Amino acid sequence: xxxxxxxxxxxxxxxxxxxxxxxxxxxxxxxxxxxxxxxxxxxxxxxxxxxxxxxxxxxxxxxxxxxxxxxxxxxxxxxxxxxxxxxxxxxxxxxxxxxxxxxxxxxxxxxxxxxxxxxxxxxxxxxxxxxxxxxxxxxxxxxxxxxxxxxxxxxxxxxxxxxxxxxxxxxxxxxxxxxxxxxxxxxxxxxxxxxxxxxxxxxxxxxxxxxxxxxxxxxxxxxxxxxxxxxxxxxxxxxxxxxxxxxxxxxxxxxxxxxxxxxxxxxxxxxxxxxxxxxxxxxxxxxxxxxxx
Amino acid sequence: xxxxxxxxxxxxxxxxxxxxxxxxxxxxxxxxxxxxxxxxxxxxxxxxxxxxxxxxxxxxxxxxxxxxxxxxxxxxxxxxxxxxxxxxxxxxxxxxxxxxxxxxxxxxxxxxxxxxxxxxxxxxxxxxxxxxxxxxxxxxxxxxxxxxxxxxxxxxxxxxxxxxxxxxxxxxxxxxxxxxxxxxxxxxxxxxxxxxxxxxxxxxxxxxxxxxxxxxxxxxxxxxxxxxxxxxxxxxxxxxxxxxxxxxxxxxxxxxxxxxxxxxxxxxxxxxxxxxxxxxxxxxxxxxxxxxxxxxxxxxxxxxxxxxxxxxxxxxxxxxxxxxxxxxxxxxxxxxxxxxxxxxxxxxxxxxxxxxxxxxxxxxxxxxxxxxxxxxxxxxxxxxxxxxxxxxxxxxxxxxxxxxxxx
Numbered sequence: 053x054x055x056x057x058x059x060x061x062x063x064x065x066x067x068x069x070x071x072x073x074x075x076x077x078x079x080x081x082x083x084x085x086x087x088x089x090x091x092x093x094x095x096x097x098x099x100x101x102x103x104x105x106x107x108x109x110x111x112x113x114x115x116x117x118x119x120x121x122x123x124x125x126x127x128x129x130x131x132x133x134x135x136x137x138x139x140x141x142x143x144x145x146x147x148x149x150x151x152x153x154x155x156x157x158x159x160x161x162x163x164x165x166x167x168x169x170x171x172x173x174x175x176x177x178x179x180x181x182x183x184x185x186x187x188x189x190x191x192x193x194x195x196x197x198x199x200x201x202x203x204x205x206x207x208x209x210x211x212x213x214x215x216x217x218x219x220x221x222x223x224x225x226x227x228x229x230x231x232x233x234x235x236x237x238x239x240x241x242x243x244x245x246x247x248x249x250x251x252x253x254x255x256x257x258x259x260x261x262x263x264x265x266x267x268x269x270x271x272x273x274x275x276x277x278x279x280x281x282x283x284x285x286x287x288x289x290x291x292x293x294x295x296x297x298x299x300x301x302x303x304x305x306x307x308x309x310x311x312x313x314x315x316x317x318x319x320x321x322x323x324x325x326x327x328x329x330x331x332x333x334x335x336x337x338x339x340x341x342x343x344x345x
Numbered sequence: 346x347x348x349x350x351x352x353x354x355x356x357x358x359x360x361x362x363x364x365x366x367x368x369x370x371x372x373x374x375x376x377x378x379x380x381x382x383x384x385x386x387x388x389x390x391x392x393x394x395x396x397x398x399x400x401x402x403x404x405x406x407x408x409x410x411x412x413x414x415x416x417x418x419x420x421x422x423x424x425x426x427x428x429x430x431x432x433x434x435x436x437x438x439x440x441x442x443x444x445x446x447x448x449x450x451x452x453x454x455x456x457x458x459x460x461x462x463x464x465x466x467x468x469x470x471x472x473x474x475x476x477x478x479x480x481x482x483x484x485x486x487x488x489x490x491x492x493x494x495x496x497x498x499x500x501x502x503x504x505x506x507x508x509x510x511x512x513x514x515x516x517x518x519x520x521x522x523x524x525x526x527x528x529x530x531x532x533x534x535x536x537x538x539x540x541x542x543x544x545x546x547x548x549x550x551x552x553x554x555x556x557x558x559x560x561x562x563x564x565x566x567x568x569x570x571x572x573x574x575x576x577x578x579x580x581x582x583x584x585x586x587x588x589x590x591x592x593x594x595x596x597x598x599x600x601x602x603x604x605x606x607x608x609x610x611x612x613x614x615x616x617x618x619x620x621x622x623x624x625x626x627x628x629x630x631x632x633x634x635x636x637x638x639x640x641x642x643x644x645x646x647x648x649x650x651x652x653x654x655x656x657x658x659x660x661x662x663x664x665x666x667x668x669x670x671x672x673x674x675x676x677x678x679x680x681x682x683x684x685x686x687x688x689x690x691x692x693x694x695x696x697x698x699x700x701x702x703x704x705x706x707x708x709x710x711x712x713x714x715x716x717x718x719x720x721x722x723x724x725x726x727x728x729x730x731x732x733x734x735x736x737x738x739x740x741x742x743x744x745x746x747x748x749x750x751x752x
Contacts, residue, residue, distance in 0.1 A: 055569070062565040069562075160387070168391045170585055172620045181597050188598050263562070264589055264620055268388060272560040307566025312557035313529065315566070 054186035059304045061187035067300020068197040071293045072258060073273050074280040075203055076251030082287015083224040083244045086136055087148050090155035091277060092270025094249050097158065098124055098256025099265035103171045106260075112176050113261050114195075120253045128249030132242045140238075155270075162267040170264040178261035192262045199258055203251065204293045211289075220244055224287060279323050285336025295334055298322065377416040377687055379404075380423055380438035380447035382459055387426040389452050392610075395663050396451040396474045397422070399670025402653055403678060413682040423447075425455040435459040439466045445687040446471060448674055451666065453477030453531060460488045467689045469696070473673035474634075474666055476609070477531050481719040487689055489696055491673030491712055492634065493723035495532065498608050499539030501632040501725040502580055505739040507547040509727075510578075510604050510630065513748045521603070522552045524576035526567060526591070528559040528583050536582040536608050552576060559584050564594050572600050582608035585617055592621040592629070603750070606630040613664060613728070613735060623733040628749055631728045631735065634665035635708040638745050639726065639737040646707035665708075672708040673720075676701050709743055 077091045098120055105116045135154060139147050178192030211217040222230040223240045231237050263269070280299055284291030299319055306318035326334060381400055384393035404418045412418055421442045423434030431450070438444045439462070446469040450456035453475040463470040464485045472480050472490040476498065481490045493501075511518035525540060527533035533556060544551050553574045555567050564587075571579060579602050581591055588611030595605075611617050612631035641647055650671060654662050662668065676699060681687075684695025696714055703711035703722050711722030727739025729748060736746040 055573070058569060059566070062563070062569075066563050066565075163387060163390065168388050170589070170616055170620065172616075179593075179597065181599075190597060264586060266586070268560075272562055303563070304566055307563075308569055311570075312555045312561070312567055316558075 055308075057185050058187040059308055060301065061184055061189060063301035063304030064297060065189055065193040065197060065300070066303055067297035068200040069193070069255075069259070070273075070276055070280055070300055071200040071296035072196055072203065072255035073252060074277040074284075074292045074296055075200070075207065075289060076248035076255070077277050078281045078284060078287060078289055078292040079207070079251065080245055080248035081281050082289075083220055084132070084136070084241045085144075086245075087151065088245075088248070089148065089151040089274070090131075090158060091248075091252060092272075092274030093155045093158040094124060094127070094270070095252045095256045095259075095273065096162065096265060096267065096270035097127075098253040099173070099260045099263070099269060100162065100166065100171065102257045102260040103173045103265060106173050106176075113173050113178070113257060116260075117254065117257050120257055121250050124253035124256075125246040125250040128246035129242045131249070132245035136245070137238055137241070159267050159270075166267070168267060170266045172264045173260040175261045190262065192258070196258050199254065200293065200296075203254065204289055207247075207251075207289050216240075216243065276319075279320070283323050283326050283333055285333030288333065288335035291333055291335025295326075376419045377413055378419045378421055378442060378444045380435070380442065380444040380449075381420045382423040382425050382431065382434055382438065382447050382449035382455075383451055384426055384455060385422065385424045392664060392666050393425075393451045396666040396670045398654065398658060398662075399667035399672075400448050400473065400674045402650070402657065402667070403671045403674035405657075406653075406675065407678045407682070413678055414684070414687070418678065420448075425450060425452065425459060428454055428458040431455040431459040432462055435462040439463065439468050444468065446681075446692055448473060448670075448677075450475055453480060456480050457483075460485065464488060469689055469692045471673070471677050471696075473670040478535050479531070481717040484717070486718075487693060489677075489714055489718040489720075491676060491720045491723065492669050493710065493725045494719065495535040496539050497723055497725045498582070498632055499536050499543055501727055501739070502606050502608060503540060503543035503547055503549065505630065505632065505727040506578060506580075506604070506606060507549060509739055509741075509748060510606075513750050514603050516603075519548045519550060521550065522575055522577045523549055524571050524574065524579050524602075525551055525554040526571075526579060526581050526583075527556050527608075528561075528587055529556040530559060532609075533559075533582045540580060540582075557587070559587055561587055561590065564591050565598065567591075568595050568598050568600050571595075571602070572598075577603045579605045580608070581605065581612075583611045585611035585614060588612050588617055589620045592617075592625055596621070596625045604628075604630060606632065609633045615735075618730060618733060618735075623730075626730045627732065629730050630738075631730070632725050632739075633728065634669045635710070635726050635743075636665045636728055636735055636737065637662065637668070638728075638734060639709065640743050640745055643704045643743050644707050644709040645705065650707045668708050672706045672710065673712070676706065676712040704742075 080086055080088050101120050102113050102116045106113045135150055139150055180191045181188050211221055219235045219240050222235055223237050227237055280292050280295045284295035302319050302322050306315040310318055383397040384390055404420055408417050421438055421444055423438050425431035425434055438447055447463050448471045451474045456472050456475040457479055460470040464487050469487045474492050476494045478495055507518040525537055527537045613633045618626045680695045680699040681692055685691050699712055701712040710724055712720050713722045715721030726737050726743055728735045729738045731746055738744045738746055738748045
């Protein structure tokens with residue numbers, strides 16, 4: 053029983069971390085229909101910025117959110133405006149290659165400036181252990197769990213209640229119709245890309261006291277984030293959250309009972325079965341996929 | 346029209362001929378060119394460059410003492426950013442720069458790729474730092490390796506555990522419950538393979554083995570497993586990120602085995618100690634290339650090496666890679682100096698005649714090229730983190746401190 057509790061807690065903590073990273077990707081994927089292969093690299097940049105600001109100003113890592121959220125939002129807007137938008141009429145593959153190129157460029161730029169060293173943001177109390185019955189968690193993990201819930205809830209409210217949110221959803225459902233209704237589609241795409249990247253910025257800041265960062269850090273998280281986005285139903289934020297928790301739990305249990313080497317077989321096995329039995333993902337629906345873009 | 350063509354062709358031909366003759370008639374300058382192939386940019390650049398510095402220092406020293414066979418050694422560098430570029434750069438060094446031999450490479454996969462090219466062109470390839478078995482296990486004629494390998498790492502770990510650590514813990518080594526965890530690339534897997542074999546020879550009890558991708562972000566399941574299987578001694582072969590992750594998570598989940606023995610890279614570096622905290626890493630063992638806190642009696646010249654290094658690069662050596670590359674390169678260059686020419690077979694003959702006893706180099710190893718062109722006098726040292734310093738504790742004659750247990 054104790055073991056099961058430990059495994060469940062570990063799984064949920066890992067799941068919320070994955071959720072944090074995937075939410076922004078879901079938004080971009082679901083709305084602008086761009087597969088952003090550079091998502092992990094934006095996270096890496098966010099983590100590096102958190103490290104730099106924390107080390108030079110000596111502030112708590114979480115305070116860096118004040119700089120990093122707007123900065124990454126602007127970065128996202130710029131990428132959409134100058135990289136994705138000019139390619140909007142070309143083949144989808146070209147956009148994919150553009151984001152792959154961006155990812156490689158970002159990794160190598162960081163390697164050029166900072167080298168291949170690891171940078172450790174000071175833990176600042178976020179690595180304190182808390183006992184939840186037999187399980188042990190870190191304060192930073194609990195914060196990530198709570199923030200991921202707030203983030204999903206907040207985005208949900210934003211998309212369903214605010215004017216911009218409705219415009220974003222309208223664009224996702226039918227770009228042409230939205231345009232006819234007076235929605236400035238390319239501006240909406242820029243805002244969406246910006247919000248998506250800002251979300252991964254939040255994830256980066258919350259992760260930074262827990263994980264060292266180097267030029268390749270983004271790569272460790274991005275594959276699983278794609279799995280979560282697809283499993284959750286391409287663009288469904290709640291779906292991505294649930295999928296992330298499932299993947300976290302499967303990871304934790306499979307890691308223990310099957311071993312680390314077979315863990316990925318379980319994770320991707322679940323992923324494949326979801327795709328076979330619900331091809332549009334857990335929370336996706338056919339209408340969304342069949343939109344005219 | 347036709348005449349014009351003929352005339353033009355004649356002119357072109359004569360220009361070519363002149364260029365060709367000019368090329369041949371240039372008097373040979375008293376230089377001998379060797380290639381230096383390392384990852385000097387990209388993800389492996391830090392230790393790639395650190396390794397290259399060792400070679401550079403060896404060349405400086407040789408040139409200061411009159412060069413090789415009376416000729417000044419010139420290094421032509423190639424940047425092995427990835428396997429494809431390693432191959433491309435090896436080709437360039439051989440066909441355009443006309444190097445007599447290539448030194449490298451730090452990364453095993455780059456080394457395996459590039460040495461194949463050198464072998465086909467019959468240019469000797471000297472590996473000074475890559476550890477995978479396959480570098481020398483492919484039966485190639487002109488690929489030589491001076492550094493210790495995955496085999497030596499596993500041997501060092503199991504020997505140190507069965508002999509000294511068990512004694513220090515005051516238990517019979519066969520009673521210890523051992524857990525192997527390693528990253529799943531060629532490096533981790535080949536060390537683990539040798540660890541299993543040596544453990545069997547010593548009658549040690551391996552109760553679990555787990556491998557994981559080096560990019561792993563959570564090791565809590567592995568730690569739960571280690572706890573559940575009541576593992577006393579953890580052997581981890583890893584890079585830096587996964588070493589930090591394991592040490593941190595084990596500490597946070599209050600898992601305190603009797604001993605943790607790391608293999609290589611991640612465990613030797615000061616940034617790892619800083620990341621996990623000096624108190625957490627205290628007492629952790631590591632087996633790796635020779636590091637700098639070692640008894641200078643068995644590593645003659647190590648102090649001079651450090652002094653020269655610091656005066657040239659204005660900083661302390663960042664890892665033992667430069668030392669291992671320096672020792673290998675120095676031995677090889679001296680051997681080539683004693684040889685009779687720079688053809689592949691003359692170099693091979695000279696290198697095979699090399700006979701440096703153990704304890705006579707700055708890294709404490711000896712050099713004698715044996716089976717598969719691998720240095721049979723190579724070995725790794727056992728270290729322990731004590732009060733924030735990585736000190737050599739094994740073997741006894743190399744040690745500068747006593748082993749400590751946290752029991």
